[in-house]
Structures are given as C-alpha cells and as structure tokens.
Amino acid sequence: MCECCGQDKDIYLPQLATVNKARMMNGTELYLNLSMDAEPLDYKPGQFVEVSIPGFGEAPISISSSPTQKGYFELVVRKIGNVTSMIHKLKIGDKIGIRGPFGNGCYPIEEAKGKNLVFICGGIGLVPQRSFINYVLDNRSDYGNITVLLGTKCHTQRFFHSELRQWSQRSDIRLLETVDEKDDCWQGNVGVVTTLIPKIESELGSAFTFICGPPVMYKFVIMALAEENVSRDRIFVNLERKMKCGVGKCGHCQINNFYVCVDGPVFRCSELAVAPEAI
Amino acid sequence: MSVKKLSKESLLNWVDEIISTKKKVYGVQKHKDKTDRFEFAPLDSTADLRLDYDVTVLPPKKYFQPPTETLVAFDLKGGYKAACDTEKFIVIGIHPYDMIAINQMDELFQKDNYDSHYMTRRNNATIIACDVATASKDIFASSMKTATVKKGYDILLTDIGNGYVAEAATKKGQLLLDKAKTEKASDADIKARQAVWENNEKNLNKHPLNCQPSEVSELLEKAYNHPVWEEKAKTCFSCGSCNQVCPTCYCFNVHDDMNWDLKSGDRKRTWDGCLLDGFTKVAPDHEFRAKKSDRFRHRLYRKGKYVPSKIGGQIACVGCGRCIGACLPDIANPVKVYNRLLEDTSAVKK
Numbered sequence: 001m002c003e004c005c006g007q008d009k010d011i012y013l014p015q016l017a018t019v020n021k022a023r024m025m026n027g028t029e030l031y032l033n034l035s036m037d038a039e040p041l042d043y044k045p046g047q048f049v050e051v052s053i054p055g056f057g058e059a060p061i062s063i064s065s066s067p068t069q070k071g072y073f074e075l076v077v078r079k080i081g082n083v084t085s086m087i088h089k090l091k092i093g094d095k096i097g098i099r100g101p102f103g104n105g106c107y108p109i110e111e112a113k114g115k116n117l118v119f120i121c122g123g124i125g126l127v128p129q130r131s132f133i134n135y136v137l138d139n140r141s142d143y144g145n146i147t148v149l150l151g152t153k154c155h156t157q158r159f160f161h162s163e164l165r166q167w168s169q170r171s172d173i174r175l176l177e178t179v180d181e182k183d184d185c186w187q188g189n190v191g192v193v194t195t196l197i198p199k200i201e202s203e204l205g206s207a208f209t210f211i212c213g214p215p216v217m218y219k220f221v222i223m224a225l226a227e228e229n230v231s232r233d234r235i236f237v238n239l240e241r242k243m244k245c246g247v248g249k250c251g252h253c254q255i256n257n258f259y260v261c262v263d264g265p266v267f268r269c270s271e272l273a274v275a276p277e278a279i
Numbered sequence: 280m281s282v283k284k285l286s287k288e289s290l291l292n293w294v295d296e297i298i299s300t301k302k303k304v305y306g307v308q309k310h311k312d313k314t315d316r317f318e319f320a321p322l323d324s325t326a327d328l329r330l331d332y333d334v335t336v337l338p339p340k341k342y343f344q345p346p347t348e349t350l351v352a353f354d355l356k357g358g359y360k361a362a363c364d365t366e367k368f369i370v371i372g373i374h375p376y377d378m379i380a381i382n383q384m385d386e387l388f389q390k391d392n393y394d395s396h397y398m399t400r401r402n403n404a405t406i407i408a409c410d411v412a413t414a415s416k417d418i419f420a421s422s423m424k425t426a427t428v429k430k431g432y433d434i435l436l437t438d439i440g441n442g443y444v445a446e447a448a449t450k451k452g453q454l455l456l457d458k459a460k461t462e463k464a465s466d467a468d469i470k471a472r473q474a475v476w477e478n479n480e481k482n483l484n485k486h487p488l489n490c491q492p493s494e495v496s497e498l499l500e501k502a503y504n505h506p507v508w509e510e511k512a513k514t515c516f517s518c519g520s521c522n523q524v525c526p527t528c529y530c531f532n533v534h535d536d537m538n539w540d541l542k543s544g545d546r547k548r549t550w551d552g553c554l555l556d557g558f559t560k561v562a563p564d565h566e567f568r569a570k571k572s573d574r575f576r577h578r579l580y581r582k583g584k585y586v587p588s589k590i591g592g593q594i595a596c597v598g599c600g601r602c603i604g605a606c607l608p609d610i611a612n613p614v615k616v617y618n619r620l621l622e623d624t625s626a627v628k629k
Contacts, residue, residue, distance in 0.1 A: 009395075052353075054535065057534060081562030215565065242559050242561045245533065249392070256580070257585045
C-alpha cells in the first residue's frame, strides 16, 4: 500500500521478475523464461505484459507460455526498437520490471471446448498463439482437431524449432508450414500463409479460427476464410497497436471504440464490424 | 449544505484569508504573456483574481493531470518507487463547462483501472467554481448543456450583480465557506441566481448546434465515410493544438527521463494528442492512423461517440470553444462539422 495516498495498487508500478533463461532463437528473436519475485503471474492465454527497462521505457509483449506451466512464464521479443534492443541485452539472473498481465479479451478457452481449432500464424504471430496452443495440448481431451498454419518469411527466421518438430510428430495436432522466400535449405511449402488454407483437412465451417501475424496479413486471411464459408463470429484476431499504459487510459492503442489493451488483444472478428480501423 | 450571500467586499476578504493559509491556491487571472487573455495560475494576491473572465487559455485539467508528471521513480539496478503528489490545493474560478470536463475525467480515471495519480490529486483539491459572467467569443456551452453545473465542485459562486451567491456542496466546501462573512441568501438572491443560470443556459451559444448533444453519437454512426473528414483535414497542420487546449483530452505519452547521476530517473507521463503524426506509430515505422483525415475524424468521434459510450452517453465536448481559437487553419470547430453532417443526413432523408 502507498504510504502517502493509501492506495492499494499503483497501476504504473512495475514488479520485479528474474530472468531464468535467455537465448536467441534466430537472428532477431530472443526467448526469455521469467519468474516473478513476489506473487506469481496469474494470466490467461492471450494476455500480455508491459516489460520495463529503466531509462528506456516499457514495451507490451505477449505471453507465449501456457498458464498450465507453473512457476514461470515465457516471452519472445523481436529486436525492433529502443526498449526491445535493451531487452535483448538481458542475461540469466538479471532483474526486469513487469506490469500486468493485461487484456480482458483473451482466447475463448471455454467456448472453444469441443470445437476444431485452426491457428493461422504469420511470423512472430506464433508467439501469442503458442500460449493457447499449448494450453489446448495440456487439456487435449477438451478440444477437437487442432491445425496450426505457420507462414514465415524465410526458413532462417523460423523459431521454436524443437517444439515445432514435436508438434509435427504428434498425431493429435497438425502443423502445416510455408515460407515466403524459397531457398535450397527448405524442402517444404512455398507461398504466403493463405496458400495453406485449402490444405486444412478438418471441417472449417464449424471450427474456431485464430489469426495472428503482421498487420497486412489479417485482411487476406479473413478473405480466404470467407471463401471457405467461415463465419466471422468463429474467427478471432489477435491485434497489436502502440501502447503506453496498458490499462485503458493513454489512448494510443484505440481502434475506434475499442482499446486493444483492455478490450483485446484477442477480438472476435464479428465484433470488429463496428471498428473499420481494426483490420 | 447552505446557500449564502457574500458582498463583493467580503468575497475579497475571504479570498485574502484563503491565500494566507499555507495551502496552494490557484485562481483565474490575466495571462502573464498574453495579457488580453486569462489563465489559471498561482494566486498571490486577491486583486489578481478575475471571476469575470471569459475563458482561460488552458483548462484547469493541468492541476489534475499536469502536462508532465512523474509516475514512477527508478534506479538502473531495477528499483521502482511509485511517485505520489499529496499536496492539498484550492482552485478558484472553474467555469461549469470545465467542471463538467473534470467530472468526466474523474469517471474515466476511476473506471476499470483506478489511476491513483490522477485521483489523489483530485481528492486533494478543493474546487470553488463560478458561473460564467462573460461569454467568450467561441463558447457554445448552451448547445452542449454545459452552461451550468450541478456537481463536482465544493463551492459554487454566482455573480448576481450586488454580490455573490455561494453554495457549498460538500463538507470541505462548507468548512471553507464558514470562514467567509456571509449572510443568508434571500429569496430574491436565489431568484437572481436562477436568472443567471437561465440566461447562461440560453445565451452562451456563439456556435449553435442544430441537434441535441445526445444525438451526436447516432449522427456519427452513419458519417464515417463522409467527405467532410478529407475536406477539413486538407489544411490540418497536425499540430495537436486542439488536443492541448481541450478540457476533455487526456491521452498521454510515457517516457523515461534519466537524472544527472545517470543511475536513476523518473518515468513520466506527458500530454499527448491524437492529431499528432506518430501518435499510433510503432517500431519499425508502421503507423496505424497515418492519414491526417483519419486522425481528424478520430478526435471528433472520440468526443462524440467513443468516450460518451464509456460515461453514460454524455458528449465529451463541453463547448468551451478553446479548440476553435487555437486552430490556425480554422477547422477544429466541432459544431461546424456536426451541423454539416446534420444537413447532409437530413438531405439524404428528404
């Protein structure tokens, strides 16, 4: 409790976490395994945290691990701006500030039970989706068929190699991959991620579909799903925007009437009909 | 709570006494640099107080959400400490439209996630509001139903010509008003105040809106792709002046400021503006609202539709007219845009 104003909680005050593991996954993506020093992070698939680097600021980062994994949480951070470049300098044992978890719009854990699930990921769009994919794998009997479509620019930008290998070896999850740019080291599919949609074997119309990737990707994936007669109330998109506060005050992440930080980041596509800025 | 009458002289004596207490006192006075205009500033002398002002350059929101404030103090080793501004203060001369803007901010900063920085300051404030005595050149508070106010202040003063009617609305206000030399307000005084209210509710209206403010949200429902956004935004400088002077704009940026020791610093929030280029820009250089017209539209949708949906339908434009005066290309007037949309949609109906 604050000594001067008597408030229980300051929504802007980071809590300390310790870096358990830190390793580069490819040229740009850093994997972090963290534990909160005080209260463990109580989160749902789809939520994010604000990672704080004193002197540089904060960056909103999706939680990549499933809450079924206890005692730690995982982040994957692309080196792209000031704060993320500093996050890339973290080493095992370092302390880091965390606020959150944030986001009331999470993956529909309950509603999706019994349904076939399709995850369509573009590049690091896999990171937040992985939280729900692993949650489903840890509660496998509650859900129907799982298909993961993953599109990456080129094979050198792929990450979570061993986990992807495990998924492709399991019989209860189907992983389809493609890369945009062909090279000699890649034997698989070539083309954008929408080219994988006709290869989905399970019934698409009744499935729940989850999309996460670069901003340009959503429109094309939704169009491709429309051709397969997937209704928009079964499509969920995981959106990103500039964020500062994470708590619905600062206004940066606003998409028409929604705040990505409190109303999202996972939105049901049909609800975004009133938000033309979304996609 | 009581309704009292103060002579003009006893008001001045009372303010003298308020200033002589150790509390911080802010009041409306002539602007230090722009001497033909007014500002809220620390009140050192009762003689400076101008309750007959028309409008201030900046709204009093600066005392509740300062242009820059520290949220968290940090050191590079990873220590974080919440900052807390607990100083008590008094603001004298807040007009009804600005009071209503503060009431809206109170709701928004408490909603969902309680913002203790804003609310601590708000709870430490004593507000002496006053009814408008001089209409500013761009005011349209009558149109927005913000020409009078019923809550939020601790004391409300109304100039009735031969003195002020003062009504305490809170215990805090009552205690402060008890220090003034007052008499009981007569029926004639109350009637005179009522006349001021009725006059203001009608005549603070330099830019009449041709519909009820509660109808704006529905009006905007069908106007998203209207040509007015492109037309107006053509001359927009993206300077964000309309945001900076607006009593209901509260968007902010957060940045870290290092101290000279290079070991510690402050995480600060500063006013931001949705009209500014870069407001939605993320690394590496992707801007979600890159077009001027999209940003121009966003501001008016926020005032007329988005924020109202969070605060029970109240329009988040209080009709102070500051944006009209601050906008160099003269495109910011919300009434002009809303009236234009009204004309066009009624033309469609015909």
